[in-house]
Every structure is written in C-alpha cells, then in structure tokens.
Amino acid sequence: xxxxxxxxxxxxxxxxxxxxxxxxxxxxxxxxxxxxxxxxxxxxxxxxxxxxxxxxxxxxxxxxxxxxxxxxxxxxxxxxxxxxxxxxxxxxxxxxxxxxxxxxxxxxxxxxxxxxxxxxxx
Numbered sequence: 001x002x003x004x005x006x007x008x009x010x011x012x013x014x015x016x017x018x019x020x021x022x023x024x025x026x027x028x029x030x031x032x033x034x035x036x037x038x039x040x041x042x043x044x045x046x047x048x049x050x051x052x053x054x055x056x057x058x059x060x061x062x063x064x065x066x067x068x069x070x071x072x073x074x075x076x077x078x079x080x081x082x083x084x085x086x087x088x089x090x091x092x093x094x095x096x097x098x099x100x101x102x103x104x105x106x107x108x109x110x111x112x113x114x115x116x117x118x119x120x121x122x
Contacts, residue, residue: 037086044082045075
C-alpha cells in the first residue's frame with residue numbers, strides 16, 4: 001500500500017474570498033437569474049394567497065377556513081410552477097462549452113479528481 005499524501009493546506013480566507021469572487025464573476029448571469037427567481041418565489045405566492053383570500057373568494061359563500069385552505073393550495077401550486085419554470089429554463093440554457101469544474105479553484109479540482117479516481121478503483 002502506497003503512502004498517502006498529506007491533504008493540501010486549506011486556502012487562506014483572503015484566497016477563498018478571491019476564488020468566490022472569481023466564481024461569481026464567471027457565473028454572473030446564473031446568479032442574477034437565481035436572485036430573480038428567488039424574489040419571484042417569495043412575492044408571487046404570497047400575493048396570490050392574499051388576492052384569493054381577500055378579493056376573489058369572499059364573494060363566494062364559504063367559511064373562512066375553507067377560503068384559507070383553497071388560497072394556500074393555489075399558492076403552493078404557484079410555487080411548484082415557479083420551480084418547474086426555473087428548472088426548465090436552466091435545462092434550456094446553451095452549453096457554452098464550459099467544462100465541468102470551470103471556475104472551481106485548482107485545489108478543489110484536484111480533490112474532486114482524486115475522489116473520482118478512488119471511486120473508480122473501488
């Protein structure tokens with residue numbers, strides 16, 4: 001059995017922040033899309049719930065508990081729809097020829113490569 005190499009030293013906090021900044025710059029469009037969908041995910045279901053609960057459903061002759069249940073159910077369906085649209089938009093993004101692991105610091109790529117090699121050996 002060969003001697004195992006010592007694990008690499010963890011990067012300093014400054015180096016880690018620089019790497020994180022580089023990854024954010026290289027994935028700016030993805031980050032902006034994530035922020036937009038996160039904002040939509042928080043605001044639209046609440047707005048739908050309140051609109052149904054306070055505007056639409058009071059016109060029907062149903063009790064408050066049923067009205068709240070239907071409003072919440074529709075809000076959950078809206079959340080599922082937003083998740084579906086986000087996943088579909090991510091799947092339809094063009095492949096820019098970026099290899100897996102691009103933007104990942106070299107130490108992380110090396111560690112991932114070693115872990116993958118160990119899986120193949122097992």
